[in-house]
Amino acid sequence: MKKIRYAPASRVWITGTIVAAGIVFSPFAFPENAVQEPVNLAFTLADTIDRTKAQNSNEEKKRAAESKAAFADAYKVFMHPRCMNCHPSGDAPLQGDKSTIHTMNVQRGPDGKGLFAMKCKNCHQDANLEGEHLPPGIETWHLPTAQRPMVFQGKTPRQLAMGFKDSAFTGFKDIHRLVEHVETDHLVLHSFTYGTRPPLSHKDFVARVKEWIDKGAELPDK
Amino acid sequence: MIKLTVNGKSYELDLPSDMPVLWVIRDRLGLTGTKYGCGVAQCGACTVHMDGEAIRSCVTPVSRAAGKSIVTIEGLEPSLSKPLQEAWTEIDVPQCGYCQSGQIMAAAILIRDQPQPTDNDIDNAMAGNICRCCTYLRIRQAIHLASRLKSSNAMLSAI
Ligand code: FES
Ligand code: FES
Numbered sequence A: 001m002k003k004i005r006y007a008p009a010s011r012v013w014i015t016g017t018i019v020a021a022g023i024v025f026s027p028f029a030f031p032e033n034a035v036q037e038p039v040n041l042a043f044t045l046a047d048t049i050d051r052t053k054a055q056n057s058n059e060e061k062k063r064a065a066e067s068k069a070a071f072a073d074a075y076k077v078f079m080h081p082r083c084m085n086c087h088p089s090g091d092a093p094l095q096g097d098k099s100t101i102h103t104m105n106v107q108r109g110p111d112g113k114g115l116f117a118m119k120c121k122n123c124h125q126d127a128n129l130e131g132e133h134l135p136p137g138i139e140t141w142h143l144p145t146a147q148r149p150m151v152f153q154g155k156t157p158r159q160l161a162m163g164f165k166d167s168a169f170t171g172f173k174d175i176h177r178l179v180e181h182v183e184t185d186h187l188v189l190h191s192f193t194y195g196t197r198p199p200l201s202h203k204d205f206v207a208r209v210k211e212w213i214d215k216g217a218e219l220p221d222k
Numbered sequence B: 001m002i003k004l005t006v007n008g009k010s011y012e013l014d015l016p017s018d019m020p021v022l023w024v025i026r027d028r029l030g031l032t033g034t035k036y037g038c039g040v041a042q043c044g045a046c047t048v049h050m051d052g053e054a055i056r057s058c059v060t061p062v063s064r065a066a067g068k069s070i071v072t073i074e075g076l077e078p079s080l081s082k083p084l085q086e087a088w089t090e091i092d093v094p095q096c097g098y099c100q101s102g103q104i105m106a107a108a109i110l111i112r113d114q115p116q117p118t119d120n121d122i123d124n125a126m127a128g129n130i131c132r133c134c135t136y137l138r139i140r141q142a143i144h145l146a147s148r149l150k151s152s153n154a155m156l157s158a159i
Helices: A008-029 A036-077 A159-165 A176-186 A186-191 A202-214 B021-027 B076-091 B102-115 B119-126 B138-157
Strands: B003-008 B009-013 B047-050 B055-056 B070-071
Touching: A008 B076, A176 A186, A176 A202, A202 B055, B003 B021, B009 B119, B047 B102, B055 B102, B076 B102, B076 B138, B102 B119, B102 B138, B119 B138
Parallel strands: B003 B070
Antiparallel strands: B003 B009, B047 B055, B047 B070
16 A cells, blocks of 8 residues: 555645545446446447448449549540640651651651750740641640659559559659649640640649549559 | 841841740741741751741740740851752652752751761751652752762862
8 A cells, every 4th residue: 555645634634525426426337237347348349340341442442433433534644635645655746637657757856856957846826826727836836754754644543543643654753743733734735726726625624633643642453 | 025036137026925926037037038837846948047946936935935046047157058059950859859868957957967968867957848749869969969068169169
């Protein structure tokens, strides 16, 4: 027993209080099922933890499914000719709604701006030209560079998503720069204003890319 | 008023900003060596240099040329024009000749940037210049010759 270091008068008073409290609260402190109750409590707790875990894993599954669904929508835009034509698997840009190889044997060139007398900006002006069959344009018309060609063409959703999560593929410091690219890059914006439009509006497209990333940037199954 | 330099000479011209450079050089400045072929950036007949790049002048609005330097076939610098002219004459490249100033302006950029071009380089550089008379094989030969002449001229002038 620990020694109580109180003055004798206080000791009497405190002891009395404890005894009285013991009498008043004894039915609660020592109920009939004094052993059963903690066991039940432990079961209840374990149950709650299990349920929370299950709930969490359900939420986790739901979140992952939503992330994948968001990517599936965005993928349709990435693979639309307006986007994919500048992300070809070869070294020539593609053109038109059928994504045919650019006429005139145009080549990417090391900086993505063409080669020799065949530079992109030699024909593509700072703005679209009025009239049939005239080249579209903005100030920064170009392809990704030869060193980092960022190929979309031929990629499955899973392969493309893996690419976006790899800074060697994108050249972006982190995946959030991808959002910045799809949200603000002038060439990306141009794709939503010229010719046959991608299947989502630019706003919805950006929202779906953000959702994919915010919900864990899950890799599609295929 | 738009200020630009053409073949080293400065001009200040009152022009609509969307007038194509081709109109300016042919109709306003009387430099008719550059030709009008298609008007839609498809044939290369109108090729001139703007700040050292081979632009298609039929689709380039003069507003884009403001403050820049344009070079036409008439003003091509001798280190490029001399070997090209000699090679073109030697191989007897032109048939009707209509596409040839555009061909030469495109070839000038190629031999400037790639002193010893391969056949593949030539294809990459020249495929945008159409020749209705199909002088392509002679153009290829002439570019190889011009690049050799250019390097020997450069060696001679270094002695
Ligand atoms: S006239 Fe300019 S490309 Fe044909
Ligand atoms: S020589 Fe006739 S079009 Fe080329």
